[in-house]
Amino acid sequence: xxxxxxxxxxxxxxxxxxxxxxxxxxxxxIASAERxxxxxxxxxxxxxxxxxxxxxxxVLDVQAAEAAGxxxxxxxxxxxxxxxxxAMADGIRAIAALKDPVGEIITEWDRxxxxxxxxxxxxxxxxxxxxxxxxxxxxxxGALCLKxxxxxxxxxxxxxxxxxxxxxxxxxxxxxxxxLPEAAIQMVPVTDRAAVGEMLKGLNGAIDVIVPRGxxxxxxxVQEEARVPVFxxxxxLCHIYVDASAELExxxxxxxxxxxxxxxxxxxxxxxxxxxxxxxxxLVPVLxxxxxxxxxxxxxxxxxxxxxxxxxxxAEDWATEYLDAIISVALVDGIDGALAxxxxxxxxxxxxxxxxDTGVVERFFxxxxxxxxxxxxxxxxxxxxxxxxxxxxxxxxxxxxxRGPVGVEQLTSFKYRVxxxxxxxx
Amino acid sequence: xxxxxxxxxxxxxxxxxxxxxxxxxxxxxIASAERxxxxxxxxxxxxxxxxxxxxxxxVLDVQAAEAAGxxxxxxxxxxxxxxxxxAMADGIRAIAALKDPVGEIITEWDRxxxxxxxxxxxxxxxxxxxxxxxxxxxxxxGALCLKxxxxxxxxxxxxxxxxxxxxxxxxxxxxxxxxLPEAAIQMVPVTDRAAVGEMLKGLNGAIDVIVPRGxxxxxxxVQEEARVPVFxxxxxLCHIYVDASAELExxxxxxxxxxxxxxxxxxxxxxxxxxxxxxxxxLVPVLxxxxxxxxxxxxxxxxxxxxxxxxxxxAEDWATEYLDAIISVALVDGIDGALAxxxxxxxxxxxxxxxxDTGVVERFFxxxxxxxxxxxxxxxxxxxxxxxxxxxxxxxxxxxxxRGPVGVEQLTSFKYRVxxxxxxxx
Numbered sequence: 001x002x003x004x005x006x007x008x009x010x011x012x013x014x015x016x017x018x019x020x021x022x023x024x025x026x027x028x029x030i031a032s033a034e035r036x037x038x039x040x041x042x043x044x045x046x047x048x049x050x051x052x053x054x055x056x057x058x059v060l061d062v063q064a065a066e067a068a069g070x071x072x073x074x075x076x077x078x079x080x081x082x083x084x085x086x087a088m089a090d091g092i093r094a095i096a097a098l099k100d101p102v103g104e105i106i107t108e109w110d111r112x113x114x115x116x117x118x119x120x121x122x123x124x125x126x127x128x129x130x131x132x133x134x135x136x137x138x139x140x141x142g143a144l145c146l147k148x149x150x151x152x153x154x155x156x157x158x159x160x161x162x163x164x165x166x167x168x169x170x171x172x173x174x175x176x177x178x179x180l181p182e183a184a185i186q187m188v189p190v191t192d193r194a195a196v197g198e199m200l201k202g203l204n205g206a207i208d209v210i211v212p213r214g215x216x217x218x219x220x221x222v223q224e225e226a227r228v229p230v231f232x233x234x235x236x237l238c239h240i241y242v243d244a245s246a247e248l249e250x251x252x253x254x255x256x257x258x259x260x261x262x263x264x265x266x267x268x269x270x271x272x273x274x275x276x277x278x279x280x281x282x283l284v285p286v287l288x289x290x291x292x293x294x295x296x297x298x299x300x301x302x303x304x305x306x307x308x309x310x311x312x313x314x315a316e317d318w319a320t321e322y323l324d325a326i327i328s329v330a331l332v333d334g335i336d337g338a339l340a341x342x343x344x345x346x347x348x349x350x351x352x353x354x355x356x357d358t359g360v361v362e363r364f365f366x367x368x369x370x371x372x373x374x375x376x377x378x379x380x381x382x383x384x385x386x387x388x389x390x391x392x393x394x395x396x397x398x399x400x401x402x403r404g405p406v407g408v409e410q411l412t413s414f415k416y417r418v419x420x421x422x423x424x425x426x
Numbered sequence: 427x428x429x430x431x432x433x434x435x436x437x438x439x440x441x442x443x444x445x446x447x448x449x450x451x452x453x454x455x456i457a458s459a460e461r462x463x464x465x466x467x468x469x470x471x472x473x474x475x476x477x478x479x480x481x482x483x484x485v486l487d488v489q490a491a492e493a494a495g496x497x498x499x500x501x502x503x504x505x506x507x508x509x510x511x512x513a514m515a516d517g518i519r520a521i522a523a524l525k526d527p528v529g530e531i532i533t534e535w536d537r538x539x540x541x542x543x544x545x546x547x548x549x550x551x552x553x554x555x556x557x558x559x560x561x562x563x564x565x566x567x568g569a570l571c572l573k574x575x576x577x578x579x580x581x582x583x584x585x586x587x588x589x590x591x592x593x594x595x596x597x598x599x600x601x602x603x604x605x606l607p608e609a610a611i612q613m614v615p616v617t618d619r620a621a622v623g624e625m626l627k628g629l630n631g632a633i634d635v636i637v638p639r640g641x642x643x644x645x646x647x648v649q650e651e652a653r654v655p656v657f658x659x660x661x662x663l664c665h666i667y668v669d670a671s672a673e674l675e676x677x678x679x680x681x682x683x684x685x686x687x688x689x690x691x692x693x694x695x696x697x698x699x700x701x702x703x704x705x706x707x708x709l710v711p712v713l714x715x716x717x718x719x720x721x722x723x724x725x726x727x728x729x730x731x732x733x734x735x736x737x738x739x740x741a742e743d744w745a746t747e748y749l750d751a752i753i754s755v756a757l758v759d760g761i762d763g764a765l766a767x768x769x770x771x772x773x774x775x776x777x778x779x780x781x782x783d784t785g786v787v788e789r790f791f792x793x794x795x796x797x798x799x800x801x802x803x804x805x806x807x808x809x810x811x812x813x814x815x816x817x818x819x820x821x822x823x824x825x826x827x828x829r830g831p832v833g834v835e836q837l838t839s840f841k842y843r844v845x846x847x848x849x850x851x852x
Contacts, residue, residue: 030793229826250848257850365843367456377846388537399839400655401827413825417791420803422676424683
C-alpha cells in the first residue's frame with residue numbers, strides 16, 4: 001500500500017478501498033457459516049501467534065504518545081500486553097460462537113393464493129468503522145462485521161496506527177486461511193484526516209453505514225458530516241427516577257451501582273430524580289450512599305435544602321453527561337414531573353425507574369422515547385453483552401434500523417423470498 | 427395559513443411546520459389504538475360527507491391542467507369522481523382495520539440474572555411525504571402514518587393543490603373529532619419548490635424519514651439531496667429468468683402476466699433471460715405470447731436469430747425500465763449467466779426465477795441481493811397488499827430499516843423495556 005499512497009490522492013486511494021470492499025461484499029455475503037467461522041478462529045489463532053509483532057508495534061505507539069506528553073488515561077487505552085491480546089482473541093472466538101445471522105428466516109407466512117413468503121436476513125453490505133486510540137477495536141469490529149457477512153473498512157486513530165496495522169495483519173491471515181477475500185477487512189493505510197471525510201461521503205455509494213467508536217467530538221463530526229446512515233450515540237445522559245412507591249433499600253443499591261460502578265461508560269447515570277412525596281425519607285439515604293462512595297452531588301434548591309452538603313446545580317448541569325463521579329439531583333412532582341424532565345433533557349439512550357407502582361412503571365415505559373428503559377435495575381446494564389446479544393459494535397440512539405446495542409443482528413438487512421407454483425396476479 | 431405565508435419566508439414557514447409536527451408526535455406516539463382507530467373512521471366519514479367540496483376543488487385542478495395542455499394520462503391520475511372518493515374512504519377504513527403496531531412486543535427473553543427484556547414497537551416520529559399529482563396520496567399517506575403513531579408533513583404537487591387541500595381538511599376533521607392534535611397531519615401550504623428543499627434538509631432535525639411518491643425525477647432529486655433517511659425505489663428494473671428446468675406452460679403464463687398485466691407499475695418485468703439450453707423449445711413460445719398481447723420485443727443477437735420478429739436490443743436496453751409494453755430478452759448460460767446479468771443490471775427491486783430445479787432456485791434466492799425474489803410466480807406480486815401487509819406507502823430498495831413494501835410496520839421503530847427486581851451490574 002505504501003507505494004500506492006505515493007501516487008494516489010487520498011480521495012483516489014479511498015475510492016479504491018471502497019471498490020475493493022464492494023467487490024468483497026459479494027462473495028462474503030454468500031459465504032457459508034462454516035467458512036466465516038473458520039476465518040474467525042484462524043484470526044484468533046493468528047493474533048496469538050503474532051503477539052510479539054503486535055506488542056513490538058504497540059511499543060512504538062506508546063513511546064510516541066509518551067513523547068507527546070499524552071494523558072495517562074489515554075496511554076492506558078492504547079497499551080497492549082499479553083493479557084489484552086489474549087482477551088482480543090477470546091473476543092473473536094466468542095463472536096465465532098454466535099449463531100450466524102445470514103439466511104435466518106425472521107418470519108414467514110402463507111397467502112390465500114398459495115404463495116409462501118419468507119423474510120430472510122442478509123448482510124448489510126459494507127460497514128465503515130471510524131475509531132480512535134483503542135487498538136482492540138480493530139479486532140472486535142472486524143470480527144463482528146465479518147460474522148454478519150459484511151465487508152468493513154477500518155479507520156483507526158493515528159496514535160494506534162502501528163498496533164492496528166499488526167492486528168489487521170493477523171485478521172488478514174485468518175481471512176486468507178479460510179479462503180475469504182482479503183478485502184473483506186481493510187484498514188485505511190493513511191492517517192490523513194481527509195480519509196475520514198471521504199468515508200463520511202460514502203466512497204461513491206460503496207459504504208452502507210458508518211459506525212464511529214470514540215469520544216463525543218468524533219461522534220459529533222461523524223453525525224454532522226456523514227452522508228450515509230450512522231449507528232451511534234452522541235451521549236448517554238441517563239436518568240434514574242425514584243418514585244414514591246420505590247423500596248428505599250433497592251433505590252439506594254441501584255442508584256449507587258448505576259452512578260458509581262463505572263462512571264465513564266455511556267450507561268452510567270448522570271441525573272437522579274426523586275419524587276417530592278418521599279423527599280424526606282428517601283433523598284438523604286440515597287445521596288449519602290453516593291457521597292460515601294466519593295460522588296459529588298449537585299442539587300436543585302429543594303435538594304440542597306434537605307441535603308446541605310450538595311452543591312447548587314446550574315442550568316447546564318441538567319444537560320451534562322459528566323462521565324465522572326458527579327451526579328445532578330432534582331426533586332420532581334411524581335411521574336409527571338419525571339417524564340417532563342426526562343423528555344426535555346434525555347439523550348434517548350437509557351433511563352430507569354425505581355417503583356413498585358405498576359401504573360407508574362407503565363407510564364415510564366410508554367411515555368419516554370429512549371432506546372432502553374429499565375424498571376428496578378441499574379442503567380449500567382445498557383450493554384449488548386448484558387442483553388445477551390453478544391458482542392456489540394456500539395449503542396445507537398437513532399430510530400432508523402438499529403437502536404440500543406448494535407450487535408451482529410443489527411448489522412444485517414433482509415430480503416423477501418416468495419415461493420409459488422405458477423401464480424399470476426389478477 | 428395564508429396570512430402567515432405573506433409574513434414568513436418559506437424556510438421559516440417550514441421550520442414552524444417541523445416544530446408543530448414534532449410537538450404532535452409526542453401525544454400521537456402514546457395515543458391509544460382506539461383513539462387512532464376512531465380518528466381514521468372519522469376521516470373516512472368526513473371524506474364522504476365533504477365530497478362535493480372535494481370534487482369542486484378537483485374541477486379547478488383539472489381545468490388548470492387542461493388549460494396548460496397537460497397529457498391525458500396525467501389528467502386521469504389527477505381527476506377525482508365519486509367512486510374515487512369512495513375508494514379513498516375505503517382505503518382509510520382498511521388501514522383502520524389493521525392491527526395497531528405500536529406497543530407490540532416484537533420479541534422478549536429472560537436473562538440468567540432475572541432481567542426480562544422486551545423489544546417493543548414504537549412510532550418512528552415524523553415522516554415527510556413528497557408526492558406529485560395523485561390527490562389520493564394525501565389520504566393514503568396521512569392515514570398510514572397516523573396508524574403507526576407518526577406525525578406527517580405532506581407536500582403534494584401544485585397541480586393537485588386544490589384537491590389535496592380539501593382532502594386534508596377532511597383528515598383534519600377526523601383528527602379533531604378523535605381528540606388528536608391537528609398537526610399530526612400537516613399539508614405544506616405553499617407550492618414553492620423551496621419547501622421541498624427545506625424538507626430534504628430535515629427541518630432542523632424534525633423529520634425522521636422522507637418518502638417520495640412519484641416519478642423517477644422526483645425520486646432521484648430526493649435521493650440526491652436528502653440529508654435524512656429516505657424510503658424509496660428509484661426504479662424497478664425487474665428480471666425473469668427462465669431456467670432449463672422450467673415448465674414451459676408455466677413460463678408462458680407467468681412471463682405474460684409479469685410483463686403485460688400492468689406495464690406501468692414498478693413490479694412489471696422489463697428483462698427476460700432464457701437459459702440457452704432450452705432456447706429452441708422455450709424461447710419462441712414465450713415470446714409469441716408476449717407479441718400476441720402487443721408487446722414489443724428487443725432481443726440480443728441470439729434471440730433475434732431464433733425469433734426474427736424481434737428488434738435488436740442496444741446496450742442501453744438492458745439498463746432501461748420501460749414501464750411500457752416493451753421487453754428486452756437475452757439468452758444466458760444457465761443460472762450462472764442469469765446471476766451475472768441480474769447482478770450487473772438489477773435495481774435491487776424484484777426478480778423472479780421459473781424453474782423446477784431446486785438447486786437453481788436456491789442459488790437465485792441466495793446470490794441476488796434484491797428486496798424481493800420470487801420462484802414460479804409473477805413479479806407483479808411485488809406489492810404490500812399482495813404480501814398481506816396491508817396498505818403500503820411505497821416500495822424501498824435500500825437496505826436500511828425498511829426494504830420491499832413499506833407498510834404500517836415499516837413505519838415504526840422499537841425500544842427495549844427491561845424489567846428487574848433490584849438487579850445491579852457486577
